Amino acid sequence: xxxxxxxxxxxxxxxxxxxxxxxxxxxxxxxxxxxxxxxxxxxxxxxxxxxxxxxxxxxxxxxxxxxxxxxxxxxxxxxxxxxxxxxxxxxxxxxxxxxxxxxxxxxxxxxxxxxxxxxxxxxxxxxxxxxxxxxxxxxxxxxxxxxxxxxxxxxxxx
Ligand SMILES: Nc1ncnc2c1ncn2[C@@H]1O[C@H](COP(=O)(O)OP(=O)(O)OP(=O)(O)O)[C@@H](O)[C@H]1O
Ligand SMILES: [Mg+2]
Numbered sequence: 239x240x241x242x243x244x245x246x247x248x249x250x251x252x253x254x255x256x257x258x259x260x261x262x263x264x265x266x267x268x269x270x271x272x273x274x275x276x277x278x279x280x281x282x283x284x285x286x287x288x289x290x291x292x293x294x295x296x297x298x299x300x301x302x303x304x305x306x307x308x309x310x311x312x313x314x315x316x317x318x319x320x321x322x323x324x325x326x327x328x329x330x331x332x333x334x335x336x337x338x339x340x341x342x343x344x345x346x347x348x349x350x351x352x353x354x355x356x357x358x359x360x361x362x363x364x365x366x367x368x369x370x371x372x373x374x375x376x377x378x379x380x381x382x383x384x385x386x387x388x389x390x391x392x393x394x395x396x
Pocket of ligand 1: 294299324355357
């Protein structure tokens with residue numbers, strides 16, 4: 239049995255819980271965009287970003303969580319992770335902070351146990367093309383938040 243299932247919503251997929259969720263979500267992402275994103279480094283950056291957001295969804299939100307890939311004219315243009323965890327203001331502040339950095343700051347060994355870096359990495363890797371907004375889960379209809387980032391270097395394969 240697959241560890242995740244397709245939701246009734248065409249573009250939303252629910253993935254498994256816990257330690258394997260980042261791996262499963264990276265797989266889902268790759269399987270849907272690797273035709274369009276042929277640059278390996280760009281694909282790896284997208285995988286890092288989605289891993290950070292899925293980890294946040296499970297650590298800070300709990301509850302159900304979805305991956306959505308938004309398309310424009312057949313080309314994937316953005317990735318969203320949707321959950322019910324709240325935290326809109328905090329997430330906004332962290333993404334803005336990261337987008338203002340010209341490069342990720344070095345991490346010294348003493349700060350390795352401090353969090354608050356994942357969203358900054360998403361903001362930096364996406365070149366600030368990221369955000370958070372309220373929405374509803376496509377699968378359950380519950381109110382939630384979408385944290386999203388743009389897909390760079392995607393091309394039309396049709
Ligand atoms: N999906 C979410 N739901 C609710 N709050 C969130 C969510 N994602 C992030 N947050 C809030 O934003 C903060 C910053 O998130 P960020 O990913 O930058 O750091 P972190 O998860 O605390 O640590 P790490 O550096 O290991 O990622 C979190 O500590 C949490 O308070
Ligand atoms: Mg985090």
